[in-house]
Amino acid sequence: MVAITFRLVDDKVSLSQEGYRTIPCYLALFALAEIFELLxxxxxLRLRNVIQLIGILLFHLACMVFAAVQVHQTRTALITGTDCDTNADLIKCDVPGSLWRRIEPYLIVAPCVIAGSWLFMLFWIRQLYAEFGWAIFHIVGANPKMKTMYQYYQIMICLLKFDFFFFTAVTMQLLIVVLAQNSTEFGVTISAIPVVLVLLGLCAIAVQREIKWLMSISLVLMLAAETYFIYKLVRFYEPSSRGQYQTTRATLTIFTIVAFLILFATFAVGLRCFADFDRGLQSSKVHGGSYQLVAIKPGQLNGNAILFLDVSQRPKYSTGGSTGNMSEHQSPYNSGNALGPRISIE
Structure with a gap:
């Protein structure tokens, strides 16, 4: 629907004009959002991360809101004509047969489709929630404190990923729609991109490897990024600059506020994760996803099923003896070959 809208407008007007740049920006944002959501x-699913699945639900809901807001934003960009009653301009006026009347149905369909797909996603993620319920138990065991610490770690990593998208989205809108290449603000925005992306990457490494000095620097830089978002919000409504943001002010405001709130939440959760450093969770963070389930079907062992959970970093069968602290399991069903360290749950 967004691509059809883009094509219909591109056939009638030049999208390089300042007032019509919101259309390619709209298409670029949705393309970025769909690729990001798919990844x-x-x-x-790879990490069996229920928290990230819930985050995807919220993100999809945000896409629906953005699509709904874009109807108003596109109308503001296109309907700029005066005296439409006496001199109907099919490009700049809201009259039968005009460009706006042609693209309006496609703009309305987009949030409706997203809302319908959100209901389907809600059903399937509910099923996955039950399916992945044991994932954290497999990684950190039954200790409630370790489980809570690992959940905060998962939330932190998930927030960093959404920070990446919303910062990229705000920057993309500014560069496509608003800023002139010869302006000082354009240079500041360009220079902020690598700084923030490096910040997010280093913060992810710091929280996973529990590097205190790097985590401290990341938290301080997050506060600096917060001031950048506040600065941009002021620029959107400041009398001297509000005119250049007219056609995208609502979208930019929503994205900037959401980016600000998510980054603030990342800072708060980061402080919580920093307090959990050196409490025995680092190994689970680094190797948490590396486990494998090997099941012997009922009937092979007198009607009982045994589930082996491989807790080694690279799960595989061992051809030699056990070198770990756990007991070695010898089974007549593996042709005499000893298995490596296993936890058996019968």
Whole structure:
């Protein structure tokens, strides 16, 4: 729907004009959002991360809101004509047969489709929630404190991923729609991109490896990034600059506020994760996803099923003896070959 809208407008007007740049920006943001959401879904399934699946639900809901807001934003960009009653301009006026009347149905359909797909996602993620319920137990065991610490770690990593998207989205809108290449603000925005992306990457490494000095620097830089978002919000409504943001002010405001809130939440959760450093969770963070389930089917062992959970970093069968602290399991069903360290749950 967004691509059709883009094509219909591109056929009638030049999208390089200042007032019409919101259309390519709209298409670029949705393309980025769909790719990002798809990668996040694969990542959540790979890691069996229920928290990230819930984050995807909220993100999809935000896409629906953005699509709904874009109807108003596009109308503001296109309907700029005067005296439409006496001199109907099919490009700049809201009259039968005009450009706006042609693209309006496609703009309205987009949030409706997203809302319908959100209901389907809600059903399937509910099923996955039950399916992945044991994942954290497999990684950190039954200790409630360790489980809570690992959940905060998962929330932190998930927030960093969404920080990346919303910062990229705000920057993309500014560069496509608003800023002139010869302006000082354009240079500041360009220079902020690598700084923030490096910040997010280093913060993820710091919280996973529990590097205190790097985590401290990341938290301080988060506060600096917060001031950048506040500065941009002021620029959107400041009398001297509000005119250049007219066609995208609502979208930019929503994205900037959401980015500010998510970054603030990342800072708060980061402080919580920093307090959990050196409490025995680092190994689970680094190797948490590396486990494998090997089941012997009922009937092979007198009707009982045994589930082996491989807790080694690279799970595989061992051809030699056990070198770990756990007992070695010898089974007549593996042709005499000893298995490596296993936890058996019968």
């Amino acid at each position: 996040m879904a694969f990542d959540a």
